[in-house]
Amino acid sequence: MASKKARKPRRKAATKAKKPAKPIQLYYWPTPNGHKISIMLEELGIPYEVHPVDIGKGEQFAPAFLKISPNNRMPAIVDPDGPGGRPISVFESGAILQYLGRKFGKFYPQAERARVQVEEWLFWQVGGLGPMTGQANHFNNYAPEKIPYAKKRYNDEVHRLLGVMNTRLSTRKYLAGSYSIADMACWSWVLSAGKHVPLVEFPNVLAWRDRVGARPAVRRGKALAAEMRRPITDEERKHLFGQRAR
Numbered sequence: 409m410a411s412k413k414a415r416k417p418r419r420k421a422a423t424k425a426k427k428p429a430k431p432i433q434l435y436y437w438p439t440p441n442g443h444k445i446s447i448m449l450e451e452l453g454i455p456y457e458v459h460p461v462d463i464g465k466g467e468q469f470a471p472a473f474l475k476i477s478p479n480n481r482m483p484a485i486v487d488p489d490g491p492g493g494r495p496i497s498v499f500e501s502g503a504i505l506q507y508l509g510r511k512f513g514k515f516y517p518q519a520e521r522a523r524v525q526v527e528e529w530l531f532w533q534v535g536g537l538g539p540m541t542g543q544a545n546h547f548n549n550y551a552p553e554k555i556p557y558a559k560k561r562y563n564d565e566v567h568r569l570l571g572v573m574n575t576r577l578s579t580r581k582y583l584a585g586s587y588s589i590a591d592m593a594c595w596s597w598v599l600s601a602g603k604h605v606p607l608v609e610f611p612n613v614l615a616w617r618d619r620v621g622a623r624p625a626v627r628r629g630k631a632l633a634a635e636m637r638r639p640i641t642d643e644e645r646k647h648l649f650g651q652r653a654r
């Protein structure tokens with residue numbers, strides 16, 4: 409379970425959006441899925457408290473965390489000041505980004521045409537770039553057996569997805585026109601994808617990676633609790649791999 413010691417809320421730049429009375433509670437570990445939300449919170453400039461969920465130690469299975477995130481995955485949030493002034497918990501990074509975007513009216517446009525574009529690229533990340541890069545990472549780095557077919561299948565798919573993104577970014581600076589939650593969702597995953605596929609083949613993606621990565625909030629979001637990351641031990645593999653229904 410996440411540490412009982414929540415970190416102090418971080419000071420944020422002023423924003424015109426309405427500020428919550430109470431900090432958002434972020435259940436987090438420094439991985440690409442976690443970064444999506446730490447980046448968004450930094451971009452919003454709102455106070456939040458971090459509860460580390462050490463997935464190597466199996467803290468994602470703690471009953472108290474499962475009440476918030478029944479899929480035993482981080483990230484998750486609790487907004488103590490949810491709809492009707494009552495707390496609300498949200499799991500799944502895409503749903504969290506949409507919730508925060510709606511609540512604070514930033515990085516998630518209301519106009520339907522613009523919103524649809526953001527959602528297309530957000531779901532493209534959640535259903536494609538993230539899982540496929542995750543599988544490439546698994547078969548390239550963690551699978552106990554070396555399976556050339558699996559490596560090729562997922563490396564190829566990551567390559568294909570980066571090609572799609574490269575074409576999209578040939579006519580615009582950001583995935584959905586203006587900088588949005590779709591860019592935040594994809595950014596850390598593109599860093600990860602670059603470990604499996606040479607990004608130099610995708611110059612528009614590279615330029616976008618650097619453009620987004622130059623944003624101070626993105627840097628802060630990526631750096632959040634980075635010191636907690638460590639190589640996975642054999643004991644930790646048991647928590648992370650081979651999970652079945654309990």
Ligand SMILES: N[C@@H](CCC(=O)N[C@@H](CS)C(=O)NCC(=O)O)C(=O)O
Nearest residue numbers: 439441463468481482483500501502
């Ligand atoms: N679809 C989920 C995926 C989240 C996810 O896979 N989180 C990983 C870390 S990047 C996790 O919590 N893993 C714990 C586990 O495998 O038990 C989301 O987008 O929030």
